[in-house]
Amino acid sequence: MLTRKTSEPFWWLLFAAGGMVAALLVPVHLLVQGLAVPLGWTSISHARMLALAAQPLVKLYLFALIALPLYHWAHRFRFILEDLGLRGLRTPIALLSYGAAVLGTVATLWVLWRI
Amino acid sequence: MTVPRVERPGLYYPKLPATWWLRNANYFRFMLRELSSVFIALFLVVFLIQLHRLPQGPGAYAAYLETLRAPGWIIFHVLALAFALYHSVTWFNLTGVVQVVHLGERQVPPRLVVGASFALWAVVSVVLLWFLLRG
Amino acid sequence: MPGDDGYQHDLLVIGGGGAGLRAAIAAAEESNRLSIAVLSKVYPMRSHTVSAEGGTAAVMRENDSLDTHAKDTIFGSDFLADQDVVEVFVKEAPGEVIRLEHWGCPWSRDPDGRVSVRPFGGMTVNRTLYAADKTGFHMLHALFQTSLKYERITRYDEWFATSLLLEDGKVCGVTALNLHDGQMRPIVAKAVIMCTGGAGRIFPFTTNAAIKTGDGMALAYRAGVALKDMEFVQYHPTGLPGTGILITEAARGEGGHLKNKDGYRYLQDYGLGPPTDTPVHRKMELGPRDILSRCHIQEHQKGRTFDGPDGHYVHLDLRHLGEKLIDKNLPFVRELARNYVGIDPVHEPIPVRPVVHYMMGGISTDITGKTSLDGLYAAGEAACVSINGANRLGSNSLTELLVFGARAGRAAARHALERPTLRSNPLAQLASDERRRLDQRFLRADGREKIADIREEMQKAMESGCGIYRDRATMEGTCQTLRKLRERFAHISLADKDAIFNTELIAALELECTLDVAETVARSALAREESRGSHTRTDFPKRDDARFLKHSLAYRTPDGPRIEYLPATITRWPPEERKY
Amino acid sequence: MTEETMTLEVTRYRPGHDREPRTESFTVPYRKDWVVLDALNHIKDRIDGTLSYRWSCRMGVCGSCGMMVNGVPKLTCAAFLRDYRPGPIRVGPLANFPVIRDLVIALDDFMEKLRRVKPWIIRAVEKPVADGEYLQTPAQLDAYKQFSMCINCMLCYAACPVYGLEPAFVGPAAIALAYRYNLDSRDEGYRLREPVLSEAVGVWECTFVGECSVVCPKGVDPAAAIQRSKLAGATDWLLSMIMPWGGRR
Numbered sequence A: 001m002l003t004r005k006t007s008e009p010f011w012w013l014l015f016a017a018g019g020m021v022a023a024l025l026v027p028v029h030l031l032v033q034g035l036a037v038p039l040g041w042t043s044i045s046h047a048r049m050l051a052l053a054a055q056p057l058v059k060l061y062l063f064a065l066i067a068l069p070l071y072h073w074a075h076r077f078r079f080i081l082e083d084l085g086l087r088g089l090r091t092p093i094a095l096l097s098y099g100a101a102v103l104g105t106v107a108t109l110w111v112l113w114r115i
Numbered sequence B: 001m002t003v004p005r006v007e008r009p010g011l012y013y014p015k016l017p018a019t020w021w022l023r024n025a026n027y028f029r030f031m032l033r034e035l036s037s038v039f040i041a042l043f044l045v046v047f048l049i050q051l052h053r054l055p056q057g058p059g060a061y062a063a064y065l066e067t068l069r070a071p072g073w074i075i076f077h078v079l080a081l082a083f084a085l086y087h088s089v090t091w092f093n094l095t096g097v098v099q100v101v102h103l104g105e106r107q108v109p110p111r112l113v114v115g116a117s118f119a120l121w122a123v124v125s126v127v128l129l130w131f132l133l134r135g
Numbered sequence C: 001m002p003g004d005d006g007y008q009h010d011l012l013v014i015g016g017g018g019a020g021l022r023a024a025i026a027a028a029e030e031s032n033r034l035s036i037a038v039l040s041k042v043y044p045m046r047s048h049t050v051s052a053e054g055g056t057a058a059v060m061r062e063n064d065s066l067d068t069h070a071k072d073t074i075f076g077s078d079f080l081a082d083q084d085v086v087e088v089f090v091k092e093a094p095g096e097v098i099r100l101e102h103w104g105c106p107w108s109r110d111p112d113g114r115v116s117v118r119p120f121g122g123m124t125v126n127r128t129l130y131a132a133d134k135t136g137f138h139m140l141h142a143l144f145q146t147s148l149k150y151e152r153i154t155r156y157d158e159w160f161a162t163s164l165l166l167e168d169g170k171v172c173g174v175t176a177l178n179l180h181d182g183q184m185r186p187i188v189a190k191a192v193i194m195c196t197g198g199a200g201r202i203f204p205f206t207t208n209a210a211i212k213t214g215d216g217m218a219l220a221y222r223a224g225v226a227l228k229d230m231e232f233v234q235y236h237p238t239g240l241p242g243t244g245i246l247i248t249e250a251a252r253g254e255g256g257h258l259k260n261k262d263g264y265r266y267l268q269d270y271g272l273g274p275p276t277d278t279p280v281h282r283k284m285e286l287g288p289r290d291i292l293s294r295c296h297i298q299e300h301q302k303g304r305t306f307d308g309p310d311g312h313y314v315h316l317d318l319r320h321l322g323e324k325l326i327d328k329n330l331p332f333v334r335e336l337a338r339n340y341v342g343i344d345p346v347h348e349p350i351p352v353r354p355v356v357h358y359m360m361g362g363i364s365t366d367i368t369g370k371t372s373l374d375g376l377y378a379a380g381e382a383a384c385v386s387i388n389g390a391n392r393l394g395s396n397s398l399t400e401l402l403v404f405g406a407r408a409g410r411a412a413a414r415h416a417l418e419r420p421t422l423r424s425n426p427l428a429q430l431a432s433d434e435r436r437r438l439d440q441r442f443l444r445a446d447g448r449e450k451i452a453d454i455r456e457e458m459q460k461a462m463e464s465g466c467g468i469y470r471d472r473a474t475m476e477g478t479c480q481t482l483r484k485l486r487e488r489f490a491h492i493s494l495a496d497k498d499a500i501f502n503t504e505l506i507a508a509l510e511l512e513c514t515l516d517v518a519e520t521v522a523r524s525a526l527a528r529e530e531s532r533g534s535h536t537r538t539d540f541p542k543r544d545d546a547r548f549l550k551h552s553l554a555y556r557t558p559d560g561p562r563i564e565y566l567p568a569t570i571t572r573w574p575p576e577e578r579k580y
Numbered sequence D: 001m002t003e004e005t006m007t008l009e010v011t012r013y014r015p016g017h018d019r020e021p022r023t024e025s026f027t028v029p030y031r032k033d034w035v036v037l038d039a040l041n042h043i044k045d046r047i048d049g050t051l052s053y054r055w056s057c058r059m060g061v062c063g064s065c066g067m068m069v070n071g072v073p074k075l076t077c078a079a080f081l082r083d084y085r086p087g088p089i090r091v092g093p094l095a096n097f098p099v100i101r102d103l104v105i106a107l108d109d110f111m112e113k114l115r116r117v118k119p120w121i122i123r124a125v126e127k128p129v130a131d132g133e134y135l136q137t138p139a140q141l142d143a144y145k146q147f148s149m150c151i152n153c154m155l156c157y158a159a160c161p162v163y164g165l166e167p168a169f170v171g172p173a174a175i176a177l178a179y180r181y182n183l184d185s186r187d188e189g190y191r192l193r194e195p196v197l198s199e200a201v202g203v204w205e206c207t208f209v210g211e212c213s214v215v216c217p218k219g220v221d222p223a224a225a226i227q228r229s230k231l232a233g234a235t236d237w238l239l240s241m242i243m244p245w246g247g248r249r
């Protein structure tokens, strides 16, 4: 693995970018897709969604929206566990958290690719 | 890497219990703030599944939307929204502290930086809403 | 920290305050062959220098000159300062404050980037550099942090020096108690510099920290060195009632007003007028401290001061300065007033009264910091090199720490380089003797006397006899009380018999030191039959140059101090009447 | 007339006798203008001379008297009894530090960390004293001033759970001081301090709990110093990735 000195800034930058994306964009998406649509306050047709998601720029946007906050999660999750005292397991925790975020990134790429 | 501490005889070494974050309100709020990332990530996974259903045709997509109507999912989303808002608020408050902005030689007071980020958030949210609800 | 091979250094500095750290750094720069140690009863950054607020004086600007600084200092001292020493002092001061600037001290700045200077009591020109109103704090931390860079400086933090080790009339180290394990050890050195600070705690009501108990003065005194000019105790006119916490003179330098209970700027009644809106050097609130403190007492006698639960007080009014200036240049004053008397100086005047602040006297040294004892040096408030004479001007003492700390450091370094290596074996014996002495005295004894009682009675006696106004009868009473307290001290009993971090034992050792120092103050004061500077006698209200233009020297004898005299050095400024 | 009183529950630990700290109660007179430190002094002078604690300036500037007051790190010379009425007040040694005795903690660990971050002005070429001061505008002074206000009172370490879990963590005050020198216009030592700050237990250890800044009695805001150091470190790293021939400064 990379040394701490070089790997930490890398993960931290991803964390910071993800946190910013999450703070700026996620509440609206959550409100619309998680509550407004299911509760029937509004609706977005399948056709419109598909047309939108097929645009390259929107794809890029969706990639950032989904992948970056995963690193934000991974970083914080890793430290929650450490702050709860699981210091002996630092390396496995880090591998697991960042590993999951990397997996999520690959999955996002794959999903977006197929639209 | 954990560096083991050499303990000297005679001294009493206190141990911090894993429940330290229950000791005061600030610690607790810190835990909630960190925990918000879990809800945000879960929501994004749900969103990703929705996108995954998209190319499978209107039927699959509608079925998926139907599951989201279940009360359990609604509760989850309400909670997730609360955490997401909490994240946004804490995030903007903290970035004002971290990001030093200079105008010429003078440092812009953090309060202004925080104010500006909240304003940015509002604008982005309105634009995004308009775009999503447009038709 | 050294290992089993003993505690041996070339140079040992006792005290980690401004003077001690400056001395250690000077020695380290003098030669890279020296092993240097700094021993302090508190971590260096806790030393009392940390509380100094107002500033430090040095000639920095074109409108100023070394001669004016010297003249102000000598005038302020009521001509008891040694003028040759003052000349060296003002000459080396600018270099020292600039050196400190190079070491990172965050001096307040003018818009063009130069260090700022502010007016201060008794000075004729703006020459007091400052770091807002936390000058001592910033100086001490800059010195301490800079000292960390020198690997040859070993530190003994939280070690208490209990005695000087002597061999053939030469100083060769100290015995010291390590608070962390309670062990007494000899620390051997070819030269020792005493930088242990002042002794304000011999009085009940002082701006001084708890650690200012005159230990180094007492140690030197017991080893046969004279304490010089001990009768001169400075009262600061503006301490908070109750706690004695200092409201810096800078508050007046910035334009604060002193008002009696009628809201009247009473200083104009005492020849300090006329009152003006903007501060004028050496007038009104910028008069010297001794005079301002006496005005307060007279005002009190006229019944024109306020009366509170903690005694009489007057008002220090800063309201007209405005919130912006107060926050920029006096933020600490605002913080202290808010916390300790619940008053916001932006909206209300601050209650203040005179309070013991500074010891002009101390271990007698020459211009290099050398004492009469071979191998012993002293600097800072613990020393009396004689720039302060009968009254110190505010902001001269921080400069004194730097100039004479550095001088003592260099002189002691040179001495250590010349002296052959010492053997430590017989000294170990001396250390165990010292341990036994303490054990017998404090830990095994089954006395009845309590530390707090003796301390309180001593402080009360000092206040009544050696306060702002003094006379023979009360001072004789004070001397008798002190003798009696010394006897009672022999029967002291300690509840704490533990070795580790025994703060009660430390308190007892400190009390023993304050008793010694208090006695030299009272006896020197009794013997000086005149009024000069801070020493004001109702029975001898005039300055008497014919009999007393000289320093007093207190030597230890079994029956208390013996007072001798040494003429003050006059070079270019013949004594004249001190009028403001 | 009965005097008003207040109860202090003080943590005691006698090395060599106690295996663990225990609590002892003392009743002291209540005075409106007393701070917790005054109450402790009253106990030491009048009730139990064996109680050990540190203090000196009693004006909030020497940094010796930090203790846990009702579980919160405080300078006891600035914590007024009146704010804890009716009591009892719990007084303990600063959390997260080894206890030497009673209310006295060991801070040699911090002293060593402080030295490691090189808190002094580092210059490629020193300016001779004869050439006068370095010019520094008030704005340049303001840039670091806040971080130079640290009195080393250790309250921030007592408040930081990360330090509690990881004693090797360089910690809030030491990092704030390193940052203070990095920001000083007279200093050129960034490159030399950087390795200490970015090492295993340096800035990256901090999870931004932020309590260090909440308890700091001098408004130093070590949390900000640490996060800004992270940002600087990360920016540096990014630049060195993009331009391997040299980053900033």
Ligand SMILES: Cc1cc2nc3c(=O)[nH]c(=O)nc-3n(C[C@H](O)[C@H](O)[C@H](O)COP(=O)(O)OP(=O)(O)OC[C@H]3O[C@@H](n4cnc5c(N)ncnc54)[C@H](O)[C@@H]3O)c2cc1C
Pocket (backbone or CB within 6 Å): C014, C015, C016, C017, C018, C019, C020, C039, C040, C041, C042, C043, C044, C047, C048, C049, C050, C051, C052, C053, C054, C055, C056, C057, C135, C136, C159, C160, C161, C162, C195, C196, C197, C198, C207, C208, C209, C211, C212, C215, C216, C246, C248, C357, C358, C379, C380, C381, C382, C394, C395, C396, C397, C398, C399, C401
């Ligand atoms: C509140 C206040 C404000 C002031 N403001 C100003 C100002 O604005 N301008 C100005 O010029 N002056 C000011 N002064 C005066 C000035 O601060 C002091 O004279 C000066 O700081 C003394 O420094 P020092 O190095 O001699 O001693 P200190 O800083 O008192 O240091 C003494 C050292 O000796 C050590 N020590 C003492 N006894 C022992 C022992 N037995 N064993 C081991 N170590 C020991 C202590 O641990 C400490 O490290 C002020 C004083 C006070 C009280």
Ligand code: SF4
Pocket (backbone or CB within 6 Å): D149, D150, D151, D152, D153, D154, D155, D156, D157, D172, D173, D176, D212, D215, D216, D217, D218, D219, D220, D221, D222
């Ligand atoms: S940063 Fe604040 S809390 Fe921490 S040691 Fe410094 S002054 Fe104390």
Ligand code: F3S
Pocket (backbone or CB within 6 Å): D159, D160, D161, D162, D163, D171, D172, D205, D206, D207, D208, D209, D210, D211, D212, D213, D222, D223, D226
């Ligand atoms: S509390 Fe600790 S985790 Fe960081 S922000 Fe402060 S150092």
Ligand code: FES
Pocket (backbone or CB within 6 Å): D055, D056, D057, D058, D059, D060, D061, D062, D063, D064, D065, D066, D075, D076, D077, D078
């Ligand atoms: S006693 Fe100095 S900070 Fe409290």
